[in-house]
Structures are given as structure tokens and as C-alpha cells.
Amino acid sequence: MLQIYPVYAFNDNYIWILHNEKYAVVVDPGIAKPVIDYLNLKNLQLTALLITHHHNDHTGGIIELLEKFNVPVYGPQSESIATLTHLVKEGDEVSLKELCLTLNVLDIPGHTVGHVAYYYGKHETSMLFCGDTLFACGCGRVFEGTAQQMYQSLQKLADLPAETLVYCAHEYTLKNIQFARTVEPGNLKLEALENTVRALRSQNLPTIPTTILKEKMTNPFLRCDHPEIIQYVSKHLGKKLSNPVSVFSTLRSLKDNF
Numbered sequence: 001m002l003q004i005y006p007v008y009a010f011n012d013n014y015i016w017i018l019h020n021e022k023y024a025v026v027v028d029p030g031i032a033k034p035v036i037d038y039l040n041l042k043n044l045q046l047t048a049l050l051i052t053h054h055h056n057d058h059t060g061g062i063i064e065l066l067e068k069f070n071v072p073v074y075g076p077q078s079e080s081i082a083t084l085t086h087l088v089k090e091g092d093e094v095s096l097k098e099l100c101l102t103l104n105v106l107d108i109p110g111h112t113v114g115h116v117a118y119y120y121g122k123h124e125t126s127m128l129f130c131g132d133t134l135f136a137c138g139c140g141r142v143f144e145g146t147a148q149q150m151y152q153s154l155q156k157l158a159d160l161p162a163e164t165l166v167y168c169a170h171e172y173t174l175k176n177i178q179f180a181r182t183v184e185p186g187n188l189k190l191e192a193l194e195n196t197v198r199a200l201r202s203q204n205l206p207t208i209p210t211t212i213l214k215e216k217m218t219n220p221f222l223r224c225d226h227p228e229i230i231q232y233v234s235k236h237l238g239k240k241l242s243n244p245v246s247v248f249s250t251l252r253s254l255k256d257n258f
């Protein structure tokens, strides 16, 4: 029976541990200690590391984990991360035999230039590990790529099956909802979502995973063609925008300063 456990790290990072009764795979270990503690607690054997992009809060624990466990480290081909043993790109498959899972690699540049996601979609279960690209009700900053690339990467994720569980790497949901309500006040789903998320956070519970369907209904960065959002950014800029990439780019810079 597969379980997916969030290890909370730093201020707001999630390090996802996929495991069964015996074996574990870790996504984006920014720090080793809490991961090792969980593996010990559950008596799990680490079998692989999956890396989405090069930022230190996603890679900082790799070396310490490799000192304890000799395991393959999968990560983006077009980023230089010295500790990777298996370079992956769109179209590649990552076979996690001990968990009976095969993941598909997706290229999703924008936040960083070589950012990848890992997707599993079979039977009734679909799940996505998307690092810092798609967040619940938000998206990552565009640090290295272009707005066009980030927009296309988000569209690629939005095209995955609606029920796909989305495991992103940060707990930013509440702040993201506050921004979303500013730019799309008429979206009534956001108020209900904020209530749910506040209740979870008041008990220190994660608001992740989200789903693709939920994001399509609430995430402004996946709703750049919606009239209220177009109107909001057009008013802000003082000119009518209609191209969704321009709407996205303006929304992203508004969020950077929110």
C-alpha cells in the first residue's frame, strides 16, 4: 500500500516521501535530518531520490543522504546538480521497482531553466510532483525562464487528468488565496477554499495535495483567459490585454509585489 508523507522542512517546504511498508523514495530533500528521522521511525529503506530543480531548498540534503544510502539520484538533464546519477528529461521514465511505480518525466521550465516534474497516471490514481512550478492557488516565481515558458509549463500541467493529485513543494496556499481573491473577487470558490485552508492551517495540517481540477477552478495563473482576471490586469496596466501570456506575466509581477 503506497503512502505519501510530507516532511515539513525550513519555513514552508514539503519533502515528499513515497513509501510502502519497506521501501521509500524521497522527492526534493532540501535537508537530510528530518528525512532520515522519518525513515528510521518507519524502518524504511531508501531506494531513490527524485529532484525537480537545482535550488538548495530542494537539493541541500542529497550529499548527507548519499553518505548513508547508496541510491540513484534522478534529476533534470539541463541543470548542473553534481550529485545526480541519472539525468532525465521529458519522455523519460523513472522505474521505482520497489514501489511498483513508473513515473513519467515532464519538462516544465520557467521557475528554473531545466525544471522537471514527475507524473504517475494509471488506473484511478494520478499524481504529480511538480516542485516549485504549480502551487495550490499559485505558481513559482519565474527566475530563469521566460513568462511564455512558465505559462506553457503550467498549461501542460493543467492538461493532466482532472483528478490528478498535485504534490507541490511549498505551503504557500493561504497567501496565494489572498492574492487570488484580490484579482478575481467574483470567484466564489475562493472563499470556501480559504475557509477550508484556514481550518487546516490552524491545526498545522498541510493543504497539499491539491488537484488539477481544483486548480483550474481557483488558481489565477491557470485562469488567464477568464474575463474578471483579464479586466483586473488590464485596469492595472491601463490598457486592454487579451493575450493570455501577457495576462500571466502581469499577474506574476503583481504577485511578486503582493
Ligand SMILES: [Zn+2]
Pocket (backbone or CB within 6 Å): 053, 055, 111, 132
Ligand atoms: Zn525553487
